[in-house]
Amino acid sequence: MGAYILKRLISAVPVVLGITVIVFVIMSLIPGDPATAILGSYATPENVAKLNRDLGLDRSLPEQYFIWIGNMATGEFGRSYSLNRPVLDEVMERFGATLILAGTALVLCSVLGIVAGVISAARQYGLADKAITFAVLIGISIPSFFLGMMMILLFAVDLRWFPVSGMYLPYGGGDLQDLLWHLAMPAAALAVVATGVVARLSRSAMLEVLRLDFIRTARAKGVGERRVIWGHALRAAMVSIIPVIGVQAGFVLSGAVYIEIVFQWHGIGEMLVNAILKRDILLVQGGVVVVATCYVLFNLVVDVCQSLLDPRVKA
Template structure:
């Protein structure tokens, strides 16, 4: 297991290195001059050249990347071109807010998606099964922005149950209760597609698990069906479920960008949207790198959990 973890950590570093190269090169291809954007339309050619030299943007591309990578290793994420603040001071609080939103959506995915898939598998080809899979197929096909507009229209504008923007009430910011009230709608909207995917996969692997020989033997020995389903069959189906949940975390981190913009959630996605429109390259680079970091860490954790759950995987990884 130690060797497996070392290999996975090495591959994680290579993935992040590749992401840093890709993001750096893409930023060089973005039209427009970030220095001119930072100084404004009245900037002179001399002032633009001076700022470019100060930021190292007049150096060869390879040297710029080496300097950028060296700064990353030392924890230096450069300075925002539009806000004149260290990128770390801007990105870290926003990343925390995005993780809160993604975690809330993930809880909804697990609480609804896994039980729905299990119950559909135990009632294979029944009306409940067909209805659940139809709803999951519809959920997987729903555009995120459309779902956001629907929930805002119904639960905020028509019923007036929940707020539509921010993390806390601007007039009387509260504690955890206020945060949860503001979290419900964006988290539920972000969870629609991943919940549908998790439900469909859970149903598929549970159908296969319930047809195993040892499950038939348990039934023949009179073990209660509830215990067979939730204790024995679900345990065998957990490894692929854990894998798909890890992949859906990556979807959530990408999908919440639209959610944060629509619901004015002060997270990294909303900040990335603002930075893209203003061509603030240091924040864009840092934001993409942090999303990639969270994604690979979550999938590393998922792989470890799968190895602990499945003896065959533990033997394969050593």
């Protein structure tokens, strides 16, 4: 197992490096001059030239990239122009909020999706299967940001069950109950589409497993149907379900950008949007690299879990 994890870690290095190249190139293609955006009304040619020299923006793109990647390798992500604070400090502070939102949404979509998929497969062509399929198709078809706005209108404005935005009450609060109260709507809105995807693929995986010989053997031996479904069949199907959950982790991380804007959730998605608008290149690059690295590491965890369930994966 240790050799397999080491192999997967080594294979992840070029992926992360490729992401840094893509992010750097895309940011260099954005029109406009960062120095001019930073200086504003003080953007005289002399001041712009001086700031470009100070920031290293007067060098060639390859030089800028290798300086940036070398600094990141030592833990120095640079300093945010717009916030006047270290990039890494801002990214880590915001990333914690995003992990709470995305992690909750991932747990919701995984649990609800698997349960819905198992029930749908166990009751194939029945009323439960048709109802779940109908609900899943509607959920997959609705964009998360649109669903979030509709939830705000219904549950926050009309019914006043949940707060409109933010992570905590502006006065008082600040405890776990307050956080969960604010988290309910954005996490649900973010999890809906991913839940539908997990449910559909869980249903397909379960249907394949339920046709296998060992399931017929278990039933022939008199094993209870509940144990056959939730014990034997689900465990075998998890080999196919776990990679789907890994893919949905990337979906909820990217979808968190829209949800954070809709619900004013102060995470890394909101930070990236503001940084792009202000041409804060180092902050954007640092934020994207941290998110991408987290996603790569999560997929490593998914691969390890899959290999524990099916040793053939390591072959």
